[in-house]
Amino acid sequence: MKGPAEKGKPRGATAAAAAARLAPALLGIAFLAGWEILVRSAKIPVYVLPGPIVILETLWRDGPSLLASLLVTLRITLLALLLAAVAGGALAFLMAQSRLIERSLFPYAVILQVTPLVAIAPLIIIWVDNTFLSLLLCAWLVAFFPVVSNTTLGLKSADRTLVDLFRLYGASRWQVMLQLQLPTALPYFLGGLRISGGLALIGAVVAEFVAGTGGTAAGLAFRILEAGYRLEIPKLFAALLLLALAGIAIYAGLERLSWLLLRRWHESALPRER
Amino acid sequence: MSPEPAAAQGVAQAPALLHLEGLAKIYSDGTRALSAVNADVRRGELVSLLGPSGCGKSTLLRLIAGLDQASAGKVRWLDDAGAGAAGGEAGAAGAAGTAGKLAFVFQEPALLPWANVFENVRLPLKLARRDRGSADRAVAAALALVGLEDARSAYPRTLSGGMRMRVSIARALVTEPSVLLLDEPFAALDEITRFKLNDDLLKLWHERHLTVIFVTHSVFEAVYLSGRVLVMAAAPGRIVAEVPVALPYPREGTLRTEPAYGERCRAVSRALAEAAA
Ligand SMILES: Nc1ncnc2c1ncn2[C@@H]1O[C@H](COP(=O)(O)OP(=O)(O)OP(=O)(O)O)[C@@H](O)[C@H]1O
Ligand SMILES: [Mg+2]
Numbered sequence: 292m293k294g295p296a297e298k299g300k301p302r303g304a305t306a307a308a309a310a311a312r313l314a315p316a317l318l319g320i321a322f323l324a325g326w327e328i329l330v331r332s333a334k335i336p337v338y339v340l341p342g343p344i345v346i347l348e349t350l351w352r353d354g355p356s357l358l359a360s361l362l363v364t365l366r367i368t369l370l371a372l373l374l375a376a377v378a379g380g381a382l383a384f385l386m387a388q389s390r391l392i393e394r395s396l397f398p399y400a401v402i403l404q405v406t407p408l409v410a411i412a413p414l415i416i417i418w419v420d421n422t423f424l425s426l427l428l429c430a431w432l433v434a435f436f437p438v439v440s441n442t443t444l445g446l447k448s449a450d451r452t453l454v455d456l457f458r459l460y461g462a463s464r465w466q467v468m469l470q471l472q473l474p475t476a477l478p479y480f481l482g483g484l485r486i487s488g489g490l491a492l493i494g495a496v497v498a499e500f501v502a503g504t505g506g507t508a509a510g511l512a513f514r515i516l517e518a519g520y521r522l523e524i525p526k527l528f529a530a531l532l533l534l535a536l537a538g539i540a541i542y543a544g545l546e547r548l549s550w551l552l553l554r555r556w557h558e559s560a561l562p563r564e565r
Numbered sequence: 566m567s568p569e570p571a572a573a574q575g576v577a578q579a580p581a582l583l584h585l586e587g588l589a590k591i592y593s594d595g596t597r598a599l600s601a602v603n604a605d606v607r608r609g610e611l612v613s614l615l616g617p618s619g620c621g622k623s624t625l626l627r628l629i630a631g632l633d634q635a636s637a638g639k640v641r642w643l644d645d646a647g648a649g650a651a652g653g654e655a656g657a658a659g660a661a662g663t664a665g666k667l668a669f670v671f672q673e674p675a676l677l678p679w680a681n682v683f684e685n686v687r688l689p690l691k692l693a694r695r696d697r698g699s700a701d702r703a704v705a706a707a708l709a710l711v712g713l714e715d716a717r718s719a720y721p722r723t724l725s726g727g728m729r730m731r732v733s734i735a736r737a738l739v740t741e742p743s744v745l746l747l748d749e750p751f752a753a754l755d756e757i758t759r760f761k762l763n764d765d766l767l768k769l770w771h772e773r774h775l776t777v778i779f780v781t782h783s784v785f786e787a788v789y790l791s792g793r794v795l796v797m798a799a800a801p802g803r804i805v806a807e808v809p810v811a812l813p814y815p816r817e818g819t820l821r822t823e824p825a826y827g828e829r830c831r832a833v834s835r836a837l838a839e840a841a842a
Contacts, residue, residue: 452675455632459669460692460740470691474679556679556720 341525350529361533364510367495371430375487379438387446404436412501429498434491437483445479446472478557481549488541582608587638590624598624600801611777613787613794621802622780626748630669668737670747674729676721683717686735707739727758748780788829798840806836
């Protein structure tokens with residue numbers, strides 16, 4: 292029988308955990324305070340470097356309109372990420388079927404990956420009539436490669452002894468694929484997806500920059516451009532802040548997904564015993 | 566000394582089950598892992614392959630299982646145990662034909678990390694598309710055999726090394742094989758656990774009328790378990806001596822302290838030393 296006092300962790304460990312959680316927050320607050328003090332004491336004009344308080348005020352004031360733009364960008368980002376996961380996973384699966392297919396396709400995936408998006412985005416925007424689709428395509432282009440390359444690696448990483456075991460029991464290629472290679476590749480796929488999450492957001496923003504779409508369908512990137520032209524620097528910072536928060540949220544979401552799928556067995560998701 | 570040495574003698578008279586003829590293996594990088602290996606294994610026998618690290622024990626076992634192709638020579642199964650009804654050579658096709666009859670316990674437990682104990686043991690039956698009900702019964706029986714009924718829903722990472730090895734053995738037994746190949750299965754375990762699993766293995770061998778080929782680099786383990794020890798030497802890998810272990814079955818832990826056991830161990834050690842010289 293465990294008394295309430297014995298339950299859970301010892302007090303020292305709890306304090307350490309709390310400190311570990313608080314440390315980054317404290318550092319952030321100190322940084323922001325230093326920034327505010329610097330801006331005020333050196334009398335730096337807002338159109339050069341606004342202080343955090345001004346930025347927050349702007350965010351509060353322009354929040355609704357910025358949020359609408361954020362949603363536009365997020366929609367493209369998430370859709371691109373979803374398509375990258377599906378297409379990337381499918382392409383990796385296809386390439387795992389035969390060496391020939393892999394040899395034929397992989398170089399083109401690499402070419403797509405190494406071509407800078409800013410260089411081809413104008414072309415895509417000219418070729419694809421629909422703005423939304425062209426932006427989506429740009430974001431997808433940068434997002435899909437990590438999924439493809441990681442999943443391909445994962446599909447090839449099945450334990451050799453396990454492959455022998457499957458062979459010994461007369462497993463078909465299909466059984467090896469479904470019951471051995473796919474589960475082995477899952478953590479790799481999720482790792483690729485995490486990289487893709489950030490890239491999709493960057494891709495969407497870059498494409499919006501190039502497209503320069505205004506009006507109701509204006510994404511956050513356009514608002515940043517606009518604010519820059521008008522020297523509304525606090526608004527620019529507010530938009531940047533939102534963008535960063537969106538990036539963090541996407542990353543955290545994907546990390547959570549990864550944990551949910553792997554928590555039972557994969558090293559990356561195991562709690563550490565102390 | 567023994568009331569019934571019949572078990573060992575019965576084996577001596579049993580027909581050969583497996584015939585190795587001039588087996589050689591040269592890996593693609595030029596390593597000569599085996600050369601001219603000749604041996605017979607009789608039905609119902611428990612025979613050990615003993616030799617230093619790198620002498621080709623695993624290679625030989627893989628050839629027997631049909632997991633690799635021999636560069637020369639033949640693996641001949643003299644009944645349907647190894648290579649299906651045809652009784653032909655074990656090759657890649659032979660390995661497929663052996664499903665169910667031949668089981669392999671690898672040097673490491675080789676469990677699926679994403680599957681729990683029950684699912685891991687069920688794997689061979691799942692691959693053979695055995696129906697769910699009979700598969701589940703077979704898995705439960707195999708788990709009971711190795712004493713892991715209570716761990717059925719545990720994941721491999723939460724098990725001790727000895728328990729993992731037992732899962733691996735249960736998985737090998739679940740298809741009710743007649744031939745069991747074990748590649749240094751207990752090498753990574755502590756001695757206490759190893760002794761326990763040795764006794765478990767002897768019991769299973771006896772109860773299930775298995776033919777067992779047991780690879781080890783422990784003289785004591787080889788002598789304790791087997792009716793015959795095949796001593797191997799390295800570079801190139803070959804069988805250099807055959808030492809019979811004329812100790813009666815059933816064997817128990819007390820055997821380890823008996824003079825007769827020490828005597829046999831010395832004989833095998835001598836053969837091993839001569840092989841190395
Ligand atoms: N796939 C391979 N390719 C090339 N050489 C190999 C391969 N597998 C084994 N060898 C070589 O063949 C020889 C025999 O290896 P094997 O694994 O059969 O030895 P072993 O007796 O099982 O050793 P251990 O007791 O350490 O497991 C070694 O020299 C090894 O380096
Ligand atoms: Mg070996």
